[in-house]
Structures are given as structure tokens and as C-alpha cells.
Amino acid sequence: MRYSATHVLCAIGLGLLPAGTVLAQAAPDPYSQPVTCNANTFVDPAALSPLMPCDAPTSQKMNPALPATMTPGLIQESFDTFSWQSFVALNWPADGTAIGKGKDPGGDAPAVWQGWMDAFALMTANPPAWGSAPPLPAACKGLPAGTLLSMVGKTPDLLTASTQPFDSGPLIDQNGRYTRFQILVNKPMYDFIVGNRLTTKEGQAAYKPTVTPPNSTVPTMTFPGSFQTGPVTSGTPVATAPGYDGAVMLKLAYKVMGPTDDPARFHTLKALVYTAGATPEQDSCVAETVGLVGLHVGNKVQRFPQWVWSTFEHARNAPEQAQVDAGTAKGPYNYYNAACTAKDCPPNQPPPRPWNPAVQPFPGGYKTQVTRVIALADAYKAINAKWQAPLAGTVWANYELIGTQWPTQPDNQASPTGYSFPLFLANTTMETYTQGTVPQSSSTCIGCHNNAVDTAGRPSDFTYILSLAAKKIFPAAHAP
Incomplete structure (x- = not known):
């Protein structure tokens, strides 16, 4: 696998992960769950498993199956393997059958994640019990059951209602439809938030942090982190280890399936696409089939206080800009029209105002023209092919890892971000208009989430979810 010189220098300078080193683990957080971890790394072909990894092994001592000397490329590959293991486990059928063997098109x-808690439903004075559905707005009553989708932007309070504009703009697919978004949390994260009464401003104000993470000098809010307790046990086809499951949060992007979209190429679900109006009477709700086009995974791993961030996309979202420049971009794409010139369809530009998701398709036939600014490295193309191979013929072979961002110096108190690598990481469905390599402007998961605070203005452990307690948005505003 090939990585850039910057990648190599960054990994060589890594103070945390010299080969053969294992850091002592703290006692499990009471909100973490004991589990059997997926400890399989560098297996060829890739081994599919419903088990989540609890750590990113980076030395032979952590996992005897690893090479005796971990090169910079293998360190990054370990994180990318962690990402793919997480992707497969998260998308394993909730009924426990094998991935890709379901009854719907493409298997x-x-x-699994479709049973997780919606962040909007969670951050209320009376959060629903785990496993229960969020409350429905009046406009959705009487429609067939489906997943409630109310976000029209990646950030929770951006264009949630049609009266709330935001800086980056919505994303319009090639059918002229607004892309929809969702934020979910797993059980350990739900338990931590509810158990510490963090769903309201009052609860957050009363909360007193008791844990001082290694990258801080004072007690700071610290979500439970996953970790392996070992030892690793060889198995067929997956090596396993005992461990603990920590907090995981997902951001998901969906496109409304159109007449030419093949359901055998998307993970689909039935949805209630809700659009808030200025008043409850102006709300709208439509039952639709939507397809998954983007997936961010924020995984709190105990050795990495800044979390490990993985981002996946549908492989046919958009071409790389280099392909467009070379004239080799061949459609169809979900967010790019290969027949439209750059003059008529300038890439990566927000749609013209006004933005009103209650009016679809977008007026004037407008569609967002998206290109990938930073091309996938050869290493990502190789690891994607490795994991897509056992998923061939299923919907999941149509998704690819765009990158894994992690802190190279997680315990460095002078750098809250832990000198993350890679420095920039963008998903074309979620950071469409902030791709690139411009400091303080281009997308970076850890850098962005380092700014997250609770409603009292205190650091909230790299999640913006707690800020929802202060916002009057659905379901609080228009719930019956």
C-alpha cells in the first residue's frame, strides 16, 4: 500500500505507537458494555464479522498476528482496517443473519444501527427509552411506518426548518431532490447522556466532570471509550479478544430514491421525510424510500481521546476532480452530471437561494454538481478493493472508505486535536462545499469537533449533540 511522504513523516513522528508497546488501560467506564471484540487485522481476504473492533491494534504485542515491526503504512492500514471492520459490523443485519444475505434487492x-437513538429525540426533557421510536410530528401521523428524517443539512440546526439558512448550503441530487441527514448514537453513548442528565440545559449545568483525560489538565466531560483487554484468540475467520464497547455516533446522508436509481446498489430504508414550516400547519411529511449515500462514524476509543473518525460514501456519488480534468468521468453519478460543462454546472457550489425543501424538485432544474477535490490515495483504493471483494454482489460492495482520521499524539496537552492525521478529510455528501487543504477553512473531523461545547460553553468531548438541548427545533417545536 502506498502513502504520501507527509503520511510517512507524520507516522514516524508518532510518539504514542512505537512497535511492541502496549499502554495500560483504565478501568471500564460504568456506561461501557463488556463485549467480544473483533481483533482481526491484516487478514487477506478480509473477514466479515458482526463484531465491532474495540481498538486499532498498532503493535505485535497488542495483537500477535501483526508483523513484528509496524511500518508507517501498516499503522495507517490498522486504522483503516478498524474503519472497515466497524462499517461491516454496523451494517450487519439487525436480525443476526449474514451481511448481504437479506431478502431485499442486493441482499x-x-x-444494526437502525435501532440506535436519534439525537433529536434524545436531547429532550423526557428522552425516549432505548429501543423506542421518536415521537412523530402531526404532519407524519397516518403515514406508513418509517424512519423520521428531519435534517436537510449535516449540522443539526442548519436548515432543519425552512426558515433557518446556513453557510454551506443544502445538497441537491441529480433528481433535483434535497439530500436528508440523520444523527444517531449507540447504547453506551445514550446511557452516558441519559445517566448524567445531559439532555437539558439544567442537567448540563449541574454536571460535574470527574475524569481528567490524558490530553487535559483538568476534569473534562469524557464519554466511555472502547478498548481491548486481551488476549487475542485466533479463530476462523475472525480473531477475537475480550473488551468493552464505548460511545459511537453516526452521521448519515440519504438521497430520495428516484425512478432510475437501482435499489440493488443502495442500502435503502422506508422514511418519513419531514419538512418543518414556519408554523405546524405548514409542516409537510412524505413517505419515501431513501438510499444511504454517506456515513460518518465517530468512535470513542479509550487510547484516543479525540476519537477515531471514519467516513464512507456510495462509490457513485461523484468523480474525482482529476477525472473531470482528464475527461474520464463517466456517469451516471448521484451528484454529478457528466454531460454538463463547468461553465454551466460549476462544481461544489451551493445552490441559488431561496432554499425551501418544501418545494421539490429544486426550481429551475437545478442540481448540485459535485466533484471530489482530494483524490483517493492508492492505499485507500487497495483497502477498499480488499473489503469490497467478499461483499461482491451485495449493496455493500457499492460503498467505499474515504479516510480514517486519528490523533498521532493523543496525550499531547499542548494540542487538543492530538496532531490529527490526515489533516483534512471530507465526505462529498456532508462537507461538499468545504473540501480542500486550506487551514481553518477546509473540512477536518477532529479539528471541527474540537470546538464542540455543551450549553454552558464547556468542552463536550468532541460532540455537538449536547448543544441540541438549547435548540427549539423538531421534535420540540412542532411535536403534537
Whole structure:
């Protein structure tokens, strides 16, 4: 696998992860769950498993199956393997059958994460019990059951209602439809938030942090982190180890399936696409089938206080800009029209105002023209092919890892971000208009989430979810 010189220098300078080193683990957080971890790394072909990894092994002592000397490329590959293991486990059928063997087109089936808690429903004075559905707005009553989708932007309070504009703009697919978004949390994260009464401003104000993470000098809010307790046990086809499951949060992007979209190429679900109006009477709700086009995974791993960030996309979202420049971009794409010139369809530009998701398709036939600014490295193309191979013929072979961002110096108190690598990482469905390599402007997961605070203005451990307690948005505003 090939990585850039910057990558090599960054990994060589890594103070945390010299080969053969294992850091002592703290006692498990009471909100973490004991589990059997997926400890399989560098297996060829890739081994599919419903088990989540609890750590990113970076030395032979952590996992005897690893090479005796971990080169910079293998360190990054370990994180990328962690990402793919997480992707497969998260998308494993909720009923426990094998991935890709479901009854829907492409072997699709409802995934594990579809039973997780919606962040909007969670951050209320009376959060729903785990496993229960969020409350429905009046406009959605009487429609067939489906997943409630109310976000029209990646950031929770951006264009949630049609009266709330935001800086980056919505994303319009090639059918002229607004892309929809969702934020979910797993059980350990739900338990931590509810158990510490963090769903309201009052609860957050009363909360007193008791944990001082290694990258801080004072007690700071610290979500439970996953970790392996070992030892690793060889198995067929997956090596396993005992461990603990920490907090995981997902951001998901969906396109409304159009007449030319093949359901055998998307993970699909039935949705209630809700659009808030200025008043409850102006709300709208439509039952639609939507397809997954983007997936961010924020995984709190105990050795990495800044979390490990993985981002996946549908492989046919958009071409790389280099392909466009070379004239080799061949459609169809979900967010790019290969027949439209750059003059008529300038890439990566927000749609013209006004933005009103209640009016679809977008007026004037407008569609967002998206290109990938930073091309996938050869290493990502190789690891994607490795993991897509055992998923061939299923919907999941149509998704690819765009990158894994992690802190190279996680315990460095002078750098809250832990000198993350890679420095920039963008998903074309979620950071469409902030791709690139411009400091303080281009997308970076850890750098962005380092700014997250609770409603009292205190650091909230790299998640913006707690800020929802202060916002009057659905379901609080228009719930019956």
C-alpha cells in the first residue's frame, strides 16, 4: 500500500505507537458494555464479522498476528482496517443473519444501527427509552411506518426548518431532490447522556466532570471509550479478544430514491421525510424510500481521546476532480452530471437561494454538481478493493472508505486535536462545499469537533449533540 511522504513523516513522528508497546488501560467506564471484540487485522481476504473492533491494534504485542515491526503504512492500514471492520459490523443485519444475505434487492436488510437513538429525540426533557421510536410530528401521523428524517443539512440546526439558512448550503441530487441527514448514537453513548442528565440545559449545568483525560489538565466531560483487554484468540475467520464497547455516533446522508436509481446498489430504508414550516400547519411529511449515500462514524476509543473518525460514501456519488480534468468521468453519478460543462454546472457550489425543501424538485432544474477535490490515495483504493471483494454482489460492495482520521499524539496537552492525521478529510455528501487543504477553512473531523461545547460553553468531548438541548427545533417545536 502506498502513502504520501507527509503520511510517512507524520507516522514516524508518532510518539504514542512505537512497535511492541502496549499502554495500560483504565478501568471500564460504568456506561461501557463488556463485549467480544473483533481483533482481526491484516487478514487477506478480509473477514466479515458482526463484531465491532474495540481498538486499532498498532503493535505485535497488542495483537500477535501483526508483523513484528509496524511500518508507517501498516499503522495507517490498522486504522483503516478498524474503519472497515466497524462499517461491516454496523451494517450487519439487525436480525443476526449474514451481511448481504437479506431478502431485499442486493441482499439488503435493516442494519444494526437502525435501532440506535436519534439525537433529536434524545436531547429532550423526557428522552425516549432505548429501543423506542421518536415521537412523530402531526404532519407524519397516518403515514406508513418509517424512519423520521428531519435534517436537510449535516449540522443539526442548519436548515432543519425552512426558515433557518446556513453557510454551506443544502445538497441537491441529480433528481433535483434535497439530500436528508440523520444523527444517531449507540447504547453506551445514550446511557452516558441519559445517566448524567445531559439532555437539558439544567442537567448540563449541574454536571460535574470527574475524569481528567490524558490530553487535559483538568476534569473534562469524557464519554466511555472502547478498548481491548486481551488476549487475542485466533479463530476462523475472525480473531477475537475480550473488551468493552464505548460511545459511537453516526452521521448519515440519504438521497430520495428516484425512478432510475437501482435499489440493488443502495442500502435503502422506508422514511418519513419531514419538512418543518414556519408554523405546524405548514409542516409537510412524505413517505419515501431513501438510499444511504454517506456515513460518518465517530468512535470513542479509550487510547484516543479525540476519537477515531471514519467516513464512507456510495462509490457513485461523484468523480474525482482529476477525472473531470482528464475527461474520464463517466456517469451516471448521484451528484454529478457528466454531460454538463463547468461553465454551466460549476462544481461544489451551493445552490441559488431561496432554499425551501418544501418545494421539490429544486426550481429551475437545478442540481448540485459535485466533484471530489482530494483524490483517493492508492492505499485507500487497495483497502477498499480488499473489503469490497467478499461483499461482491451485495449493496455493500457499492460503498467505499474515504479516510480514517486519528490523533498521532493523543496525550499531547499542548494540542487538543492530538496532531490529527490526515489533516483534512471530507465526505462529498456532508462537507461538499468545504473540501480542500486550506487551514481553518477546509473540512477536518477532529479539528471541527474540537470546538464542540455543551450549553454552558464547556468542552463536550468532541460532540455537538449536547448543544441540541438549547435548540427549539423538531421534535420540540412542532411535536403534537
